[in-house]
Amino acid sequence: MMSQWVDICNVSDLQPDSGVCALVDETQVAIFYLAEDELVYAIDNYDPFGKVHVLSRGMIGDIKGEPMVASPLYKQHFNLKTGLCLEDETVQVPAYGARINGERVEINLSGAGQ
Amino acid sequence: MSNKQTLVVIGNGMVGQYFLANLMSSDICDHYQVVTFCEEPIPAYDRVHLSEYFSGKTAEDLSLVAPGFFEENNITIHMADKAISIDSDSKIVKSEKGLEIAYDKLVLATGSKAFVPPIRGHDRDQCIPYRTIADLDGMLAAAKESKVGAVVGGGLLGLEAAKALQDLNLETHVVQFGPRLMSAQLDDGGAGMLKQKIEDLGVTVHTNKNTIEIVDGEHCKHKMVFADGTELETDLVLYSAGIRPRDEISTTCGLKIAERGGTVIDNHCMTSDKDIYAIGECASWNEQIFGLVAPGYAMARTVIDHLSEGELTFTGADMSTKLKLNGVDVASIGDPHATTPGSLVYTYQNGVDEVYKRLVVSQDKKHLLGAVLVGDASGYPTLSQYYLNGIELPENPDSLILPSRSDESVGLGPDALPMSAQVCSCYDVSKGDICNSIENGNTSLAALKSDTEAGTGCGGCVALLKSVLDCELEKAGIEVNTDICEHFPYTRQDLYNLVMVEEIKTFNELIKSHGRGRGCEICRQAVGSILASHWNEYVLKDQHLGLQDTNDTFLANMQKDGTYSVVPRMTGGEVTPDGLIAIGQIAKEYALYTKVTGGQRVDLFGARVDQLPLIWKGLIDAGFESGHAYGKSLRTVKSCVGSTWCRFGVDDSVGLAVELENRYKGLRAPHKIKFAVSGCTRECAEAQSKDIGVIATEGGWNLYVCGNGGMKPRHGDLFATNLDKETLIKYIDRVLTFYVRTADRMQRTSVWMENMEGGLDYLRSVVIDDKLGVCEQLEDQMERVVETYQCEWKTTIEDERKLKRFRTFVNSDKHDENIIFVEERGQVRPANMEEREHLKLAEMA
Numbered sequence: 002m003m004s005q006w007v008d009i010c011n012v013s014d015l016q017p018d019s020g021v022c023a024l025v026d027e028t029q030v031a032i033f034y035l036a037e038d039e040l041v042y043a044i045d046n047y048d049p050f051g052k053v054h055v056l057s058r059g060m061i062g063d064i065k066g067e068p069m070v071a072s073p074l075y076k077q078h079f080n081l082k083t084g085l086c087l088e089d090e091t092v093q094v095p096a097y098g099a100r101i102n103g104e105r106v107e108i109n110l111s112g113a114g115q
Numbered sequence: 116m117s118n119k120q121t122l123v124v125i126g127n128g129m130v131g132q133y134f135l136a137n138l139m140s141s142d143i144c145d146h147y148q149v150v151t152f153c154e155e156p157i158p159a160y161d162r163v164h165l166s167e168y169f170s171g172k173t174a175e176d177l178s179l180v181a182p183g184f185f186e187e188n189n190i191t192i193h194m195a196d197k198a199i200s201i202d203s204d205s206k207i208v209k210s211e212k213g214l215e216i217a218y219d220k221l222v223l224a225t226g227s228k229a230f231v232p233p234i235r236g237h238d239r240d241q242c243i244p245y246r247t248i249a250d251l252d253g254m255l256a257a258a259k260e261s262k263v264g265a266v267v268g269g270g271l272l273g274l275e276a277a278k279a280l281q282d283l284n285l286e287t288h289v290v291q292f293g294p295r296l297m298s299a300q301l302d303d304g305g306a307g308m309l310k311q312k313i314e315d316l317g318v319t320v321h322t323n324k325n326t327i328e329i330v331d332g333e334h335c336k337h338k339m340v341f342a343d344g345t346e347l348e349t350d351l352v353l354y355s356a357g358i359r360p361r362d363e364i365s366t367t368c369g370l371k372i373a374e375r376g377g378t379v380i381d382n383h384c385m386t387s388d389k390d391i392y393a394i395g396e397c398a399s400w401n402e403q404i405f406g407l408v409a410p411g412y413a414m415a416r417t418v419i420d421h422l423s424e425g426e427l428t429f430t431g432a433d434m435s436t437k438l439k440l441n442g443v444d445v446a447s448i449g450d451p452h453a454t455t456p457g458s459l460v461y462t463y464q465n466g467v468d469e470v471y472k473r474l475v476v477s478q479d480k481k482h483l484l485g486a487v488l489v490g491d492a493s494g495y496p497t498l499s500q501y502y503l504n505g506i507e508l509p510e511n512p513d514s515l516i517l518p519s520r521s522d523e524s525v526g527l528g529p530d531a532l533p534m535s536a537q538v539c540s541c542y543d544v545s546k547g548d549i550c551n552s553i554e555n556g557n558t559s560l561a562a563l564k565s566d567t568e569a570g571t572g573c574g575g576c577v578a579l580l581k582s583v584l585d586c587e588l589e590k591a592g593i594e595v596n597t598d599i600c601e602h603f604p605y606t607r608q609d610l611y612n613l614v615m616v617e618e619i620k621t622f623n624e625l626i627k628s629h630g631r632g633r634g635c636e637i638c639r640q641a642v643g644s645i646l647a648s649h650w651n652e653y654v655l656k657d658q659h660l661g662l663q664d665t666n667d668t669f670l671a672n673m674q675k676d677g678t679y680s681v682v683p684r685m686t687g688g689e690v691t692p693d694g695l696i697a698i699g700q701i702a703k704e705y706a707l708y709t710k711v712t713g714g715q716r717v718d719l720f721g722a723r724v725d726q727l728p729l730i731w732k733g734l735i736d737a738g739f740e741s742g743h744a745y746g747k748s749l750r751t752v753k754s755c756v757g758s759t760w761c762r763f764g765v766d767d768s769v770g771l772a773v774e775l776e777n778r779y780k781g782l783r784a785p786h787k788i789k790f791a792v793s794g795c796t797r798e799c800a801e802a803q804s805k806d807i808g809v810i811a812t813e814g815g816w817n818l819y820v821c822g823n824g825g826m827k828p829r830h831g832d833l834f835a836t837n838l839d840k841e842t843l844i845k846y847i848d849r850v851l852t853f854y855v856r857t858a859d860r861m862q863r864t865s866v867w868m869e870n871m872e873g874g875l876d877y878l879r880s881v882v883i884d885d886k887l888g889v890c891e892q893l894e895d896q897m898e899r900v901v902e903t904y905q906c907e908w909k910t911t912i913e914d915e916r917k918l919k920r921f922r923t924f925v926n927s928d929k930h931d932e933n934i935i936f937v938e939e940r941g942q943v944r945p946a947n948m949e950e951r952e953h954l955k956l957a958e959m960a
Contacts, residue, residue, distance in 0.1 A: 010926050016920060017660060021925040022924055051677075074675070076636065
């Protein structure tokens with residue numbers, strides 16, 4: 002599949018050190034913004050444990066140096082780069098490409114991670 | 116039918132009940148059909164804490180019998196029936212009501228009665244013993260028409276009775292026959308100091324007073340006339356001048372009676388008849404009567420062991436005691452009077468702080484023989500271990516009672532204790548038991564308490580328990596990691612202090628100066644809570660945004676399907692009809708599921724994130740504000756309807772509940788906080804199961820703290836009684852701020868209390884006596900939080916930028932199509948998996 006960057010929103014629409022959700026085609030994408038480092042990460046919004054679309058509303062941070070989000074429902078951690086669940090390695094949510102392009106935020110559904 | 120023998124227990128007091136409970140959990144419980152007689156109309160209750168009947172406890176609270184105990188264990192109990200004679204030849208017990216029970220084995224646990232001096236007028240109206248709950252009810256009735264009360268007897272129980280009189284707001288006198296108070300336990304110096312301290316509390320103590328008669332008074336109902344010609348007018352006389360063993364029934368079958376009373380027992384607690392045992396205060400061992408409960412329990416265990424053909428013997432008991440009389444610490448160990456030949460004495464007397472300490476040591480100064488502590492009994496655990504275990508004293512024994520002016524520790528390290536050393540005397544838990552429990556993984560104070568029961572009785576051993584725990588963990592090489600997470604090498608309390616002392620206002624500042632990495636949901640939330648508790652800034656300020664869990668971020672509670680519930684505040688559970696209609700209209704407009712909560716308000720479920728600001732706009736327009744149901748903060752102050760409407764109400768519980776809820780709303784804490792206020796002791800608001808509970812009494816408000824419902828229910832501890840509103844609020848301010856400052860993250864007040872060294876007494880000393888000198892600070896901090904309160908929802912809906920956060924998608928106005936409801940009982944609920952599949956198929960078709 003061709004790598005395709007989709008324009009989403011302004012950087013000012015993001016929430017510092019927290020997440021927002023974007024709809025890209027039919028896919029719900031959780032976008033997290035590390036304000037100080039000006040970094041964005043994107044993974045799927047679907048929580049495979051709670052079986053609902055909520056990961057964008059989890060708290061973020063790092064565990065052993067890796068950026069992660071904690072599910073707001075049952076607190077499992079997911080690596081923001083890979084979508085891998087830290088508590089259960091057999092569980093992984095899709096990770097997507099995310100970047101800041103000037104003032105705009107872009108997502109690439111076929112690009113895994115950064 | 117069975118070949119069980121019949122065991123009859125006469126008396127269902129503390130020791131009788133302890134015997135039954137231990138028998139039932141022993142290996143021989145199936146060997147006997149058990150029958151017991153209880154002379155009083157209620158089964159066993161806690162006579163040691165009788166005076167608490169006047170400070171808020173009920174007869175049920177004092178009961179020592181678990182509900183259903185007799186039925187479950189198939190024990191026949193004859194209530195309000197007194198066993199009056201024994202025929203030891205045909206082995207039959209007869210009762211007052213005419214029952215005749217044949218026995219194989221008989222246990223006497225008849226206890227004792229209060230000694231009433233045989234003086235003229237001793238049986239006048241309102242001259243009663245202080246011994247049973249029935250006595251207390253008589254006392255309560257008498258107190259209603261009394262202004263002055265006098266206790267005859269200045270012993271342990273007499274001083275307890277004096278506290279009861281004070282709790283009833285009577286002018287209180289203690290009349291002691293001898294020259295000193297608690298003459299069995301204290302020497303002259305200690306008794307003198309105790310007298311001074313008791314008098315400071317408003318009790319008048321009369322020593323060397325031999326009452327010769329009680330006659331009509333001039334200003335009061337009675338006049339007590341003393342041998343020295345002086346007199347005392349009083350409306351109520353309580354007898355608490357020692358006990359006399361109940362040995363009447365023993366004489367009916369010729370059991371051997373001791374010279375000074377009591378049924379004679381041997382080392383197996385067996386009487387002169389081999390099928391009859393005697394335990395507790397009715398028994399005389401070696402010409403001694405034991406008027407404490409612990410030796411009675413030891414006798415009960417001895418009898419069960421003897422029935423099981425074991426080796427246990429009863430050979431006397433340690434009569435050491437530690438107690439708090441009206442807040443005055445008193446302790447006595449071993450031989451306080453230095454009657455042992457050659458013994459030496461050290462004393463320390465501090466007239467400024469009113470502290471007295473005395474040590475009695477052996478001639479070679481190697482062993483502790485006795486001690487007296489008045490005004491400061493903190494040395495009791497260490498001293499009693501020296502005494503009980505015969506541990507060799509340090510070179511200068513007086514270092515044990517002199518105030519330590521430097522950092523040197525004079526305490527006895529737990530390592531010095533033998534495994535057999537008793538740490539908890541209430542539940543007979545040894546150091547060995549504790550070490551076993553630690554080995555089995557109970558490595559926190561709370562876990563250790565619940566596993567071994569140590570520290571759950573009087574609580575006097577908790578400090579020692581903690582030091583044994585720390586010492587064992589250290590020895591086992593288990594480093595107790597109290598770091599909050601990998602980002603901060605600190606506990607929550609440390610972080611709180613850093614924030615406070617260095618005036619840190621953001622998470623980034625804190626993690627840069629004292630932590631590492633970016634943080635995680637553990638430390639971010641904890642610091643978010645600390646910052647909110649201390650500085651009380653708007654939680655959705657940009658700098659604090661990433662510190663809030665989803666509930667705080669969206670100021671609502673996320674449910675399993677990703678929708679939220681909304682709870683407007685209804686202070687004290689009060690709501691106007693218009694308010695209720697407004698809530699109904701809003702719920703209807705957004706098709707929300709509505710349910711009444713346990714905290715007396717209405718919860719609205721099924722709101723999508725984008726609907727939250729609209730719903731709140733409506734609620735705020737109707738006069739509501741945030742209920743903080745989403746926060747680790749004050750939730751609700753539940754109340755009963757109180758004196759405004761209720762026939763039984765003593766005070767305005769709703770009014771107080773509304774005032775308290777408005778005062779503490781918005782206060783962020785380590786965990787959620789619930790209050791309740793009841794308008795009388797019927798306790799309809801269930802205040803004793805709350806973090807803060809308040810109950811109205813005739814004398815003012817009673818304050819309970821650290822109660823909890825939930826997974827592990829805990830009754831609140833009675834913290835202070837008969838408070839006026841101003842003092843009540845002051846105490847609550849201090850307790851809550853102290854909790855906010857010192858608790859661990861996600862620690863409810865109940866667990867905080869369970870883990871606190873020194874427990875309730877310590878908390879009282881901080882909050883009431885200002886032991887740490889921080890009360891003013893604690894109050895100021897609360898005042899700041901109260902002054903800076905804001906309704907977070909009001910602030911949020913007024914800020915366009917903040918409202919952006921509530922869009923479902925940052926780049927689309929669509930809704931989350933995965934949120935699907937179905938109808939049930941006339942309202943919506945989230946569709947389950949099966950229903951979702953079904954609906955999806957229907958849509959595709």
